[in-house]
Amino acid sequence: MSALQPFLEVLSWILILAGSGFLLIGAIGTLRFPDFWTRVHAVSVSDSGGMLLLIAGMVLHSGLTLVTAKLILIGGFIFITGPTATHAVANAALVSGLLPRKKEVPKLEDKPSKIANVIKKKDPKPRTKAKK
């Protein structure tokens, strides 16, 4: 066990660094993505992956103690409830009629200035289905 200790330590560092990176990238995606449906992707995927990596790193760091049991409990719980909550949010948005953003596609015969305008233009208002 003692000969294996440095390797476990380095592995835990790598896992914690990777998890922190995933979570940071997920947060940046949450801020920068243009649309609710893309933000669901950024939040859910990066949260699950980064959370698992970070908790695995902490488990390897703490060895075989009560702390490890608590960490595994937290990880398992978030692993189940995180996607469930995200699915509930996405389902509620779908039921309420929130639609994905529609992007205007520039045509080839347009002038370059118009194409640049279309690419630059953002869709500020979220689209919803017409009320009955």
Added chain:
Amino acid sequence: MIFLIATIALFVGMALILIRLYAGPTLYDRVLAGNAFGTYTVLFIGVLGFLMGRPDFLDIALLYALINFVGTIAVLKYFRYRAIGDTSPPPRGEPITRGQLKDRGAQL
């Protein structure tokens, strides 16, 4: 040292998600950001416990994880039905009227 890096990364991520929570154009953006913020808080508390040499903080993190999930579902249910308690359908027999639906807060 490694936990300090993780703490800073989580802190920056939480700040970015707070910006989205404030700016999010729709309600669902905000609920999603709130849920993500809860997950980040759980991990932040855990990492902070390791950083300060007191892994007992994990109990608090576990409690946060439990409350976060229930809170997200409760907020979603509230905004769907405008009520958290009894949202059961009316008893069989007579059909529900439009006025009763409006009393229950349905958006007609």
